[in-house]
Amino acid sequence: MKYLGIKPKRPKIAVFDFTGCEGCELQLVNKEETVIDFLGSVDVINFREISSTISNDFEVAFIEGAITRDDEINRLNEIREQAKVLIALGSCACFGGVNRLKNAYDFKKANQEVYGKQHKETLPARAVKEIIAVDLQIPGCPVDKPEVERIVQHLVWDVPYQFPAYPVCFECKQQYTTCVFELGQLCLGPVTQGGCRAPCPVGGSGCWGCRGPAADPHLKEFLQIADEREFSRKEINERLSFYSGFEGML
Amino acid sequence: MKTDLNVDVHHLTRIEGHGNIEVQIKDGKIQEARWDVVETPRYFEVMLKGKHFSSAGFLTARICGICSFGHCLASLRATEQAFGITITDKATKLRLLAKHGETLQSHILHLFFLAAPDFLEVPSAIPLIESHPDAVAMALRLKSLGNRICEVVGGRATHPVSLLVGGVARSPDELPGLRDELENALVDLGAATELVRTFEIPDFHRETEYVSLKGEDQYPFIGGRLVSSDGIEKAEQEYAAMTNEYVDQRNTSKWCKLSRESFAVGALARFNNNYHLLHPQALETASTLGLDPVCHNPFMNNIAQLVECVHIVNDSIQLIDALMESDSELTMVPVTPQAGEGVGAVEVPRGILYHHYNYNKDGYIVKANCVIPTTQNNANIHHALNDLVTKYAEEGMKSDRLELLCSMLVRSYDPCISCSVH
Ligand code: SF4
Ligand code: SF4
Ligand code: SF4
Numbered sequence: 001m002k003y004l005g006i007k008p009k010r011p012k013i014a015v016f017d018f019t020g021c022e023g024c025e026l027q028l029v030n031k032e033e034t035v036i037d038f039l040g041s042v043d044v045i046n047f048r049e050i051s052s053t054i055s056n057d058f059e060v061a062f063i064e065g066a067i068t069r070d071d072e073i074n075r076l077n078e079i080r081e082q083a084k085v086l087i088a089l090g091s092c093a094c095f096g097g098v099n100r101l102k103n104a105y106d107f108k109k110a111n112q113e114v115y116g117k118q119h120k121e122t123l124p125a126r127a128v129k130e131i132i133a134v135d136l137q138i139p140g141c142p143v144d145k146p147e148v149e150r151i152v153q154h155l156v157w158d159v160p161y162q163f164p165a166y167p168v169c170f171e172c173k174q175q176y177t178t179c180v181f182e183l184g185q186l187c188l189g190p191v192t193q194g195g196c197r198a199p200c201p202v203g204g205s206g207c208w209g210c211r212g213p214a215a216d217p218h219l220k221e222f223l224q225i226a227d228e229r230e231f232s233r234k235e236i237n238e239r240l241s242f243y244s245g246f247e248g249m250l
Numbered sequence: 251m252k253t254d255l256n257v258d259v260h261h262l263t264r265i266e267g268h269g270n271i272e273v274q275i276k277d278g279k280i281q282e283a284r285w286d287v288v289e290t291p292r293y294f295e296v297m298l299k300g301k302h303f304s305s306a307g308f309l310t311a312r313i314c315g316i317c318s319f320g321h322c323l324a325s326l327r328a329t330e331q332a333f334g335i336t337i338t339d340k341a342t343k344l345r346l347l348a349k350h351g352e353t354l355q356s357h358i359l360h361l362f363f364l365a366a367p368d369f370l371e372v373p374s375a376i377p378l379i380e381s382h383p384d385a386v387a388m389a390l391r392l393k394s395l396g397n398r399i400c401e402v403v404g405g406r407a408t409h410p411v412s413l414l415v416g417g418v419a420r421s422p423d424e425l426p427g428l429r430d431e432l433e434n435a436l437v438d439l440g441a442a443t444e445l446v447r448t449f450e451i452p453d454f455h456r457e458t459e460y461v462s463l464k465g466e467d468q469y470p471f472i473g474g475r476l477v478s479s480d481g482i483e484k485a486e487q488e489y490a491a492m493t494n495e496y497v498d499q500r501n502t503s504k505w506c507k508l509s510r511e512s513f514a515v516g517a518l519a520r521f522n523n524n525y526h527l528l529h530p531q532a533l534e535t536a537s538t539l540g541l542d543p544v545c546h547n548p549f550m551n552n553i554a555q556l557v558e559c560v561h562i563v564n565d566s567i568q569l570i571d572a573l574m575e576s577d578s579e580l581t582m583v584p585v586t587p588q589a590g591e592g593v594g595a596v597e598v599p600r601g602i603l604y605h606h607y608n609y610n611k612d613g614y615i616v617k618a619n620c621v622i623p624t625t626q627n628n629a630n631i632h633h634a635l636n637d638l639v640t641k642y643a644e645e646g647m648k649s650d651r652l653e654l655l656c657s658m659l660v661r662s663y664d665p666c667i668s669c670s671v672h
Contacts, residue, residue: 021313029359044374052264114293204411
């Protein structure tokens with residue numbers, strides 16, 4: 001791959017999965033029209049889900065998933081030591097994601113319910129940045145592949161990436177969607193960071209806030225409007241805590 | 251020949267999730283041959299408690315990034331059964347079309363990007379971009395089509411946003427374009443068959459019980475009766491008696507059994523139990539590739555996946571024709587929650603999946619249970635591994651070849667481990 005005749009550097013990348021659904025990793029091999037160029041623009045050193053070539057000589061590490069067990073903390077520390085750049089990939093890695101919902105329950109009872117008398121180790125779900133330093137967070141459940149491609153291009157060309165400051169509403173309106181509020185449904189579009197191209201409100205289910213808060217989210221005003229429209233606090237809170245991107249703001 | 255052999259694969263590659271293979275042979279005798287799942291548990295069944303019905307489908311989709319549509323559909327079906335809701339014919343067809351998209355995407359991903367490197371003797375699909383450019387382009391087109399179908403019907407390729415309790419949020423207008431792409435895909439599937447025909451499938455047979463949905467008048471994907479090749483038949487609601495989950499000390503995934511110490515689910519199980527309902531072209535592909543029912547070679551699951559792709563593409567064309575002919579636009583029915591319980595059984599790419607919910611009268615979940623295909627396969631993988639090692643160790647196979655064969659055996663099941671430890 002060349003741009004204006006200049007060969008970019010091909011960063012040596014690695015992809016590691018922790019507690020999650022591997023849907024974010026899957027996005028890396030989706031968008032088939034450009035996937036060959038995408039994989040060619042980097043040097044894939046360690047990506048267990050698709051390759052048996054495994055080496056620890058990487059520069060950029062993508063981390064998918066939340067952290068929920070001691071052995072994961074050790075693995076994560078080792079990766080941090082090697083990586084020049086460490087990127088949290090997806091809402092699980094950035095915020096804890098849906099995994100964080102389990103933190104509201106009693107683990108002993110939870111273990112009893114799922115595994116009976118056998119004890120299986122589990123810790124409260126945490127985001128990667130709660131354990132080690134993270135250089136860049138790419139939120140989304142799953143991440144938006146075009147955005148990941150843009151970010152990797154910035155890495156390849158050594159140019160900082162700016163996430164959009166605007167909320168999801170902006171991208172929703174661009175597609176002339178009927179606002180789901182008008183249909184009597186709740187939507188977190190006004191307070192959530194844009195950049196995903198608003199698939200959820202466009203698809204008919206409203207935004208559930210997987211990318212976390214927009215730059216200046218006006219959460220108080222949003223709650224006021226939601227109250228006026230008679231959405232129960234229970235419903236609003238269930239929505240805001242779903243992907244745990246608003247953790248600590250409620 | 252009396253040999254000492256060791257195979258120790260920590261976090262097997264080219265599969266979804268984390269699992270280990272351990273084999274120890276001393277003087278030609280197996281000391282140990284294990285398949286263990288060490289993935290971190292996530293406690294989805296616990297997280298579902300107290301959740302509103304409108305979030306169950308979105309939450310459970312996150313059990314698995316590769317079969318998120320399947321989880322969502324099983325979840326919706328469980329909820330709709332609990333509330334006594336029947337969705338419209340149009341929504342039923344759209345959901346099946348979305349399901350087909352996911353199966354196509356998942357089977358092609360597994361067959362050409364995860365399994366094929368073993369048969370073509372490369373460590374991953376990346377070198378194939380140079381050595382087999384046409385095959386890679388063909389596989390990418392097919393995978394892309396699967397994802398496109400999901401996007402058109404479900405609003406996005408992974409984690410659907412348009413599949414809701416009560417039906418499907420909108421009726422897509424991109425169906426005619428999809429139909430053309432599906433017609434072209436039949437040509438690609440012909441090329442895929444030619445390529446797969448060159449794969450050397452290990453000659454290994456092991457008598458196995460196969461469990462799947464039972465097709466009545468069509469090859470089954472969503473809902474219906476349950477059947478095993480050992481002759482057991484049950485209603486969807488009786489799934490627990492079909493799976494008999496138990497906890498193994500060394501695994502974070504549970505294990506299952508039915509008539510024997512283990513059973514198998516997945517493409518090969520569906521094929522074995524329902525081959526008579528396949529599209530004629532899919533049956534032709536099966537016979538070209540030497541897949542005859544009832545087949546007890548677990549490596550043939552790879553072949554059964556391709557056979558299903560041929561069926562799915564043909565069936566999707568028929569579904570689109572029916573959808574375009576129908577004058578009804580109705581894709582959603584009103585939803586009124588009621589107290590009760592429901593089970594949703596769906597054939598996802600890796601086998602039969604069950605969701606089971608109990609609701610209170612306000613539509614909040616009181617109790618939830620999900621039984622995952624790979625959970626049902628794990629004990630069978632473990633026992634099959636034992637038999638495989640016994641057979642080849644007796645033949646005096648070397649460690650590295652045995653390690654490859656063990657890895658290939660596990661990959662044949664296309665295990666989805668994070669899913670199995672949900
Ligand atoms: S962020 Fe979402 S898609 Fe990504 S791993 Fe977590 S649950 Fe899966
Ligand atoms: S549907 Fe949601 S994202 Fe779209 S405009 Fe309305 S509030 Fe904003
Ligand atoms: S619309 Fe909202 S929930 Fe959907 S992807 Fe964007 S931020 Fe996430």
